[in-house]
Amino acid sequence: MNASSATTGAPEGRTQGEAPHRSGFACFVGRPNAGKSTLTNALVGTKVAITSTRPQTTRHTVRGIVHRPEAQLVLVDTPGLHKPRTLLGERLNDVVRTTWAEVDVIGFCVPADQKIGPGDRFIAGELAELKKRTPKVAVVTKTDLVSPEALAQQLLAVDRLGQELGIEWAEIVPVSGTEGSQVDLLADLLVPLLPEGPPLYPDGDLTDEPEQVMVAELIREAALEGVRDELPHSIAVVVEEMVPREDRPADRPLLDVHANIFLERPSQKGIVIGPKGKRLKEVGSASRRHIEALLGTPVYLDLHVKVAKDWQRDPKQLRRLGF
Numbered sequence: 066m067n068a069s070s071a072t073t074g075a076p077e078g079r080t081q082g083e084a085p086h087r088s089g090f091a092c093f094v095g096r097p098n099a100g101k102s103t104l105t106n107a108l109v110g111t112k113v114a115i116t117s118t119r120p121q122t123t124r125h126t127v128r129g130i131v132h133r134p135e136a137q138l139v140l141v142d143t144p145g146l147h148k149p150r151t152l153l154g155e156r157l158n159d160v161v162r163t164t165w166a167e168v169d170v171i172g173f174c175v176p177a178d179q180k181i182g183p184g185d186r187f188i189a190g191e192l193a194e195l196k197k198r199t200p201k202v203a204v205v206t207k208t209d210l211v212s213p214e215a216l217a218q219q220l221l222a223v224d225r226l227g228q229e230l231g232i233e234w235a236e237i238v239p240v241s242g243t244e245g246s247q248v249d250l251l252a253d254l255l256v257p258l259l260p261e262g263p264p265l266y267p268d269g270d271l272t273d274e275p276e277q278v279m280v281a282e283l284i285r286e287a288a289l290e291g292v293r294d295e296l297p298h299s300i301a302v303v304v305e306e307m308v309p310r311e312d313r314p315a316d317r318p319l320l321d322v323h324a325n326i327f328l329e330r331p332s333q334k335g336i337v338i339g340p341k342g343k344r345l346k347e348v349g350s351a352s353r354r355h356i357e358a359l360l361g362t363p364v365y366l367d368l369h370v371k372v373a374k375d376w377q378r379d380p381k382q383l384r385r386l387g388f
């Protein structure tokens with residue numbers, strides 16, 4: 066495809082074909098809780114990646130797509146890289162490294178409100194080792210939490226970190242995902258780092274993640290809300306079926322969603338289900354609202370809690386649960 070046919074809708078004042086259309090993949094890396102998912106959502110403008118106040122909740126590679134007249138930026142949201150303790154941990158790290166090797170630009174996220182620590186160094190060290198000369202942009206996140214002076218210090222610290230490790234940051238950009246501040250600027254800076262090429266996805270697509278996986282993530286997010294620290298890594302959600310209810314009038318459709326919440330141990334059931342099933346009901350209604358918003362249709366959600374013993378350590382179970 067030539068450049069001009071891909072730049073339809075170019076802003077006024079720019080003739081078509083002046084700037085070539087660019088498209089490609091970007092991913093944000095950084096320690097758990099660095100604000101990667103929030104930033105992805107802010108860039109895409111809708112809730113696609115899963116955020117949580119708990120670390121390491123993003124398990125699936127969720128892509129958000131930023132559509133611009135002159136460019137298409139596909140965001141690949143990777144799980145936090147961490148020292149593997151279980152088979153699942155190892156797989157997650159493999160997923161992260163594979164993702165890094167495939168993208169056109171990498172955003173290294175460091176929260177503005179925390180000193181650069183061993184976690185950041187570990188990841189930056191891995192980035193420095195990357196064989197491919199993929200451009201790397203340092204993103205200082207959560208700028209709304211700090212004073213301008215503290216932010217300036219953090220920008221300098223990130224610059225120094227790059228020099229120490231031999232990483233040449235293509236840009237160093239401060240942003241706030243929650244406030245949306247400088248998010249557009251970040252997109253503006255990422256776009257020129259993408260290769261020339263036609264759009265990779267149809268206009269209007271926000272993500273190519275299968276709907277069922279996104280629905281499962283929404284349920285998992287609701288199930289994690291407010292539970293003890295030991296649970297997050299023990300919960301997996303599988304959507305077994307999503308079917309439109311038959312015999313519904315065309316103007317009042319209903320989607321039946323059947324999903325299982327898998328836990329590692331029977332003792333965890335009580336936490337998720339709650340007294341007289343109260344918590345599970347709350348999980349159901351909270352996630353149903355999000356699913357309805359995502360899919361734009363009323364949903365009947367049928368949730369079951371099951372125990373899949375030690376699923377994190379069992380390759381067969383991991384595959385069945387989609388890892």
Ligand SMILES: Nc1nc2c(ncn2[C@@H]2O[C@H](COP(=O)(O)OP(=O)(O)OP(=O)(O)O)[C@@H](O)[C@H]2O)c(=O)[nH]1
Pocket residue numbers: 095096097098099100101102103104115116117118119120121122123144145206207208209210240241242243244
């Ligand atoms: N104040 C403020 N909080 C933020 C901002 N970005 C993220 N947060 C919060 O920081 C926490 C972690 O954000 P996430 O976006 O889930 O972080 P993540 O890097 O994707 O985390 P993992 O999935 O664990 O790797 C959440 O509680 C967010 O609400 C920001 O710009 N400002």
